[in-house]
Amino acid sequence: MSETTAANIKLIGERLCLDFVNTVDARLRQDAPSYINSYADLLTWGEHAEVISSDTVTSLLQEATQHPNVAAATFAQAVALREAMYRVFYAVVEGIAPQTADLDIINLALGAAMAQTRLIPTADGFIWDWPEHDRALDQMLWPLVRDAAELITSGDLALVRECQSDSGCGWLFVDTSKNHRRRWCSMEECGNKAKVRRFRTRRKDATLTNTPLDRYFAPTAGL
Numbered sequence: 774m775s776e777t778t779a780a781n782i783k784l785i786g787e788r789l790c791l792d793f794v795n796t797v798d799a800r801l802r803q804d805a806p807s808y809i810n811s812y813a814d815l816l817t818w819g820e821h822a823e824v825i826s827s828d829t830v831t832s833l834l835q836e837a838t839q840h841p842n843v844a845a846a847t848f849a850q851a852v853a854l855r856e857a858m859y860r861v862f863y864a865v866v867e868g869i870a871p872q873t874a875d876l877d878i879i880n881l882a883l884g885a886a887m888a889q890t891r892l893i894p895t896a897d898g899f900i901w902d903w904p905e906h907d908r909a910l911d912q913m914l915w916p917l918v919r920d921a922a923e924l925i926t927s928g929d930l931a932l933v934r935e936c937q938s939d940s941g942c943g944w945l946f947v948d949t950s951k952n953h954r955r956r957w958c959s960m961e962e963c964g965n966k967a968k969v970r971r972f973r974t975r976r977k978d979a980t981l982t983n984t985p986l987d988r989y990f991a992p993t994a995g996l
């Protein structure tokens with residue numbers, strides 16, 4: 774199996790903002806690794822998630838080398854935003870009120886993102902979007918935070934779930950399945966692991982259940 778990186782990490786959240794939140798693996802474990810560890814990683818993931826094009830990545834990498842402090846600040850902002858989004862969606866899953874400080878972080882980023890939106894003429898009329906931009910180092914955060922705000926204010930919020938794996942996965946997704954009974958981030962990962970564990974537990978239970986029967990058989994001497 775190839776190593777997981779920002780360029781190939783699974784996008785299973787059914788929403789852009791949740792895929793961004795899921796760039797930390799095994800969230801519930803103390804040693805949870807993040808796959809976005811630099812500004813360059815943020816660009817790599819942005820291209821992987823189709824938030825920005827490869828041309829934009831090239832432009833922004835050049836821009837970042839000229840403004841390393843801005844790039845570092847953007848990376849730090851991205852991580853803070855991702856964690857605030859995680860805590861808000863986790864609170865939703867748990868049915869508790871999110872922290873005001875976390876909503877403040879999202880609101881601040883949302884304000885910056887929406888200030889950049891424009892009415893853009895198209896062949897069919899207009900769209901409300903961001904014009905192509907090759908200089909703004911934080912531009913990949915704009916669609917992420919707008920998506921988070923749209924999810925938070927939509928009916929789909931009630932369908933946000935946490936992977937039920939007991940291995941500390943903690944990934945979040947919108948359960949768009951027909952019967953709304955999706956339990957795992959992905960069947961190949963946590964779903965299969967849980968199945969194997971259940972199978973082992975059943976076998977152990979069977980062994981334990983059979984144990985008392987041993988009493989009815991005298992041990993065979995000499996073997």
Ligand SMILES: [Zn+2]
Nearest residue numbers: 936942958963
């Ligand atoms: Zn999982």
